[in-house]
Amino acid sequence: MDKEERKTINQGQEDEMEIYGYNLCRWKLAIVSLGVVCTGGFLLLLLYWMPEWRVKATCIRAAVKDCEVVLLRTTDEFRMWFCAKIRFLSLETPPFSSSKSMANKVSNGHAVHLTENLAEENRLEMNKYSQSQSQQIRYFTHHSVKYFWNDTLHNFVFLKGLDEGVSCTSIYEKHSAGLTKGMHAYRKLLYGVNEIAVKVPSVFKLLIKEVLNPFYIFQLFSVILWSTDEYYYYAIAIVIMSVVSIISSLYAIRKQYIMLHDMVAAHSTVRVSVCRVNEEIQEIFSTDLVPGDVMVIPLNGTVMPCDAVLINGTCIVNESMLTGESVPVTKTNLPNPSVDVKGMGDELYSPETHRRHTLFCGTTVIQTRFYTGELVKAIVVRTGFSTSKGQLVRSILYPKPTDFKLYRDAYLFLLCLVAVAGIGFIYTIINSILNEVEVGDIIIESLDIITITVPPALPAAMTAGIVYAQRRLKKVGIFCISPQRINxxxxxxxxxxxxxxxxxEDGLDLWGIQRVENTRFLLPEEKVCNEMLVKSQFVACMATCHSLTKIEGVLSGDPLDLKMFEAIGWILEEATEEETALHNRIMPTVVRPPKQLLPESTPAGNQEMELFELPAIYEIGIVRQFPFSSALQRMSVVARVLGDRKMDAYVKGAPEVIAGLCKPETVPVDFEKVLENYTKQGFRVIALAHRKLESKLTWHKVQNISRDAIENNMDFMGLIIMQNKxxxxxxxxxxxxxxxxxxxxxxxxxxxxxxxxxxxxxxxxxxxxxxxxxxxxxxxxxxxxxxxxxxxxxxxxxxxxxxxxxxxxxxxxxxxxxxxxxxxxxxxxxxxxxxxxxxxxxxxxxxxxxxxxxxxxxxxxxxxxxxxxxxxxxxxxxxxxxxxxxxxxxxxxxxxxxxxxxxxxxxxxxxxxxTPSISCVPNLIREGRAALMTSFCVFKFMALYSIIQYFSVTLLYSILSNLGDFQFLFIDLAIILVVVFTMSLNPAWKELVAQRPPSGLISGALLFSVLSQIIICIGFQSLGFFWVKQQTWYKESHPHSDTQEAFNTTGSLYGNSSHLYNETNPDRHNIENYENTTVFFISSFQYLIVAIAFSKGKPFRQPCYKN
Missing domain, CATH: 3.40.50.1000 (HAD superfamily/HAD-like)
Incomplete structure (x- = not known):
């Protein structure tokens, strides 16, 4: 295969796909159109179900770079096919020519530099995607994501924002000034509208898509065939069942679309303020945001309409939409390596690595904190379906198919039934020709055999157990959005x-602390809130090293931080917006102990009490916070005691990590032993450390310093022991x-x-x-x-x-x-x-x-x-x-x-x-086992039902007889449908057992069960059929010669089409005979006996008599 004809996109990722290029071929299209007409539209349905066949049947292979249609195939175990049409994006003259004239109007030299850099960057960016002369970009859309042709890579690539390949320094130097209006318009052409568009399809559109399912097409075919054969009653029953099934399916699908639409609609039309290069603040709709826009976060908070990295100020964010935790999270500005006191080496920005500095789409900004005269700003890095929320919605809209052996075996089993139907199909045609039956009747008769052997009600019967299991799960508080997963x-x-x-439990309880003095552990202490410790560095660390904040007057934050802060009994105060506006900097959060814990007086000359000779007012201001990082397993703060010249750095986190940040001489020699003793008992242990910072560190320097410059050369202070029950x-x-x-x-x-x-x-x-x-x-x-x-x-x-x-x-x-x-x-x-x-x-x-x-x-x-x-x-x-x-x-x-x-x-x-308890797990497994066994039982029963009826008709045909319309109706409605929906009602067994249900239909025990029942049923039907002829009261029926002719011309050899003969035979002896009655009664009881035999109870389901 020519390499130009095959490419790989998203290489190494979960959604990796092979891509093949095709161009439309007119003569192929003409042949396919003729085939559609000749097959009455069936070929069109087939091509609708198989996109790869559709493309290969109407197109010819072409180089990917020049193709009109692309065929995509996933590289995972499912090897699914998709097709997409190549589209063109026409680019107008880019706004680069005006960049110098605009730069002349901007007095800020930094802004001039930024404008020129951005212009050059955009020019290079566009050159990668646009055709050399036509200024057109080729792209296609797959699963709500656009893939653009890249001339440099000679492949289609997903257009990324600022979330990959951009350094932290570059974010500040090249992107912090914002975009010009021209650049914004140009980027919007590429990135499109910033929205997670979950359009709720119309009922008509959903209906058409549902009706075109192969299952319903087969049912439609069966209904038309039965109507032609004047078998209206069962046809009407199947139509009613199908309509109910379609309506319920449409309701469920539309309900999920509406749920997703409501989930993403919260930010779709938010008005936001963005900064332009000339320092102009422009108000736009959030749908107009593009990567590179500098967004102003409003004071009263907002729902984030995109993923953005914070470059100015601090935000308190509720990320429950993404993480499931309703605990507010503090987001700080991205470290700027170029202005750090101690350089930390530039690194590439990543939303995951720098998630403590990233505001994610769909999360709620509750509060902002800022410098007076400056705005809280964030640079847009991802929009639309590229955002974290967009990726979540995509995973729901386009889930991976369920790979389960039961479903694979079910298709194999159906193929076996189709093979049996094929034998009857061929036999019917041959026998009908030999009996000189008319062509129209041969077609009806031969097709009718298929509807007997492959029952149209099979898929509906298979889902009955799942539906009942879903209802039972709902009763115990377990809700399901993917019913097929129950099996x-x-x-x-x-x-x-x-x-x-x-x-x-969610919460942690403070068990105690174990402080370190003179590099030795003191005895564990249960009570932290006392006068002896109130002004110690250990308690100061507990009071300041957290991410707590007040929301509507209530202290909120991480449960661990809350327990720790509550244990010392201190008070936290945050500056109001009015107080912040009076100063030229962010007013710090202040913590202080309650007055009753402060010593009233200090005896003079007492050396032991020298530690307490401090001002009566004792407050600590939190100057800078480095939020907790799961990668670093720690958090830290810079704080200052009121009246103290030097600031303090406090850090807490995983003990083994904190010990590595401390001076070795301050870590007790038995540190590992003490830590191991606590962790073996199941306690959660947190270590604390501290160091005094240099007096030359000013307020503004601290705001720009890197955490690596702070979190080193610490003094180990001890351990906090938390109990998680x-x-x-x-x-x-x-x-x-x-x-x-x-x-x-x-x-x-x-x-x-x-x-x-x-x-x-x-x-x-x-x-x-x-x-x-x-x-x-x-x-x-x-x-x-x-x-x-x-x-x-x-x-x-x-x-x-x-x-x-x-x-x-x-x-x-x-x-x-x-x-x-x-x-x-x-x-x-x-x-x-x-x-x-x-x-x-x-x-x-x-x-x-x-x-x-x-x-x-x-x-x-x-x-x-x-x-x-x-x-x-x-x-x-x-x-x-x-x-x-x-x-x-x-x-x-x-x-x-x-x-x-x-x-x-x-x-x-x-x-x-x-119910937030793992007790739901055994309940789900029990119901899953019950539903799975129900599926096996129903499948086996429906297979036996087909074979029993198939053999009944074969026996009766041998004497030129058949089952009557109402006999078929009684079997199909009064027995089969009732049995199927009642045998699915068996509740799950009360307890889990060690035995597991089989995973597939193709197994020795299961096949033996089916085959043995087939032999038994055939044997008893044959025995009854021949035994009745041996009775003294038996009278053989002799259809008249005209009856024979009628049968040969209009009767059915198999199945439901024989009802035509039943209507035309004047003496009805072909229906009213001993053989018919015998076979009908025996087969009717066989359906019930087989249902009981296959309706297995213990150990996965309750007995069938409890239905």
């Missing part, structure tokens, strides 16, 4: 749990899952040893089990990547981790025979960094570690998603249960994602539990 949940054999808020239901639920042989895995952002301890406490790891920690080290200084193995009981936090004795650990088993390890004896644990190193450098070990990995600590959101994928790659059916906070990706990727949060972040999760 898959019946196969779950591994469930991943987040820790905080899922296995444990297990939820009451957790141990019992995990025990139920273990009894059912369902593996449980913990995925958390917490400390490794704390996670291991909680895993032991909740029963995820049994007391006698060993835990081996895998510590993977990346390549460094020419050394290859390696893994150190430790028992959790002997792990220390020392840097010389390789010195830990690991000879007792069966390393050979780890590398070669890991499958020999018993799950009940060994568990592997690792942190996020080690997990990433293993994925990259030890791919051969990944499957083995996934089979026995139980605790994954310090995991970032994307690592949680990677873990779910890794577990799925070793053939686990993975469930994920989280509280919505940073679990969105994993919840979407898992076979069964269950969110315990009802916030918008969980909208992409297939299941949402109204």
């Amino acid at each position: 898959i949940c019946g196969q779950l054999n591994l469930v991943c749990f987040d820790k905080t808020g899922t296995l444990t 297990l939820k009451r239901e957790t141990p019992a639920v995990l025990e139920d899952l273990h009894k059912a042989n369902i593996r449980t895995v913990m995925v958390t952002g917490d400390n490794m040893l704390t996670a291991v301890s909680v895993a032991r406490d909740c029963g995820m790891i049994l007391p006698q089990d060993k835990v081996i920690i895998a510590e993977a080290l990346p390549p460094k200084d020419g050394k290859v990547a390696k893994i150190n193995w430790h028992y959790a009981d002997t792990l220390t936090q020392s840097s010389d981790s390789s010195a830990v004795d690991s000879e007792a650990i069966p390393i050979k088993l780890v590398h070669d025979n890991l499958e020999d390890l018993q799950v009940t004896r060994y568990h592997f644990a690792m942190n996020g960094k080690s997990f990433s190193v293993i994925l990259e450098h030890f791919q051969d070990l990944v499957p083995k570690l996934m089979l026995h990995g139980t605790v994954f600590a310090r995991m970032a959101p994307d690592q949680k998603t990677q873990l779910v994928e890794a577990l799925q790659n070793v053939d686990y059916f993975v469930g994920m249960c989280g509280d919505g906070a940073n679990d969105c990706g994993a919840l979407k990727r898992a076979h069964g994602g269950i969110s315990l949060s009802e916030l918008e972040a969980s909208v992409a999760s297939p299941f949402t539990s109204k």
